[in-house]
Amino acid sequence: xxxxxxxxxxxxxxxxxxxxxxxxxxxxxxxxxxxxxxxxxxxxxxxxxxxxxxxxxxxxxxxxxxxxxxxxxxxxxxxxxxxxxxxxxxxxxxxxxxxxxxxxxxxxxxxxxx
Numbered sequence: 857x858x859x860x861x862x863x864x865x866x867x868x869x870x871x872x873x874x875x876x877x878x879x880x881x882x883x884x885x886x887x888x889x890x891x892x893x894x895x896x897x898x899x900x901x902x903x904x905x906x907x908x909x910x911x912x913x914x915x916x917x918x919x920x921x922x923x924x925x926x927x928x929x930x931x932x933x934x935x936x937x938x939x940x941x942x943x944x945x946x947x948x949x950x951x952x953x954x955x956x957x958x959x960x961x962x963x964x965x966x967x968x969x970x
Contacts, residue, residue, distance in 0.1 A: 876901050878911035878928070889926040889961060905945050910961065921954065927961030 869875045873892040876899075880887040888909045893899045898916040902923065905911055909928040914921060927946075933939045949957070 872896075874899065876911055876913055878905060878909050878926075880909055880930075881907065887928060887930055889928045891924060891926050904949060905942075908941055908945060910942065910945070914955070920956070922956035922958060925949070925957070925959045925961070927959060927963060929961075929963045929965070931964045933964075 869890075870892050872895050874895055876891045876893065878889045889911050891911060891913055893913060893915060900914045902912040902914055904925070909930065910926060912923055912925045914923050927942075929939070929942055933942070936943075951957075
């Protein structure tokens with residue numbers, strides 16, 4: 857979870873790392889996601905979560921390709937209708953046997969027994 861303000865330069869953060877961000881649309885504090893990827897790696901941002909506070913990137917290391925999803929679910933999403941955009945994006949995640957998928961983040965579901 858991150859809450860960089862929009863005025864912070866996209867290059868802010870960790871030296872030698874690229875920063876990929878999904879800020880909260882209404883520019884409020886808290887929420888959103890960020891992924892840092894070392895500049896030596898081939899990386900491409902994926903459009904799987906357009907308009908949401910989550911993001912995905914494809915990273916290539918040698919001949920191995922994998923997708924990393926950084927998921928953020930706001931505590932303000934209280935019913936199924938509120939959660940529809942994020943749930944729909946998760947249901948549409950492409951499944952590719954040639955690429956690994958890593959999902960990390962903050963689902964803000966404290967009452968779920970993981």
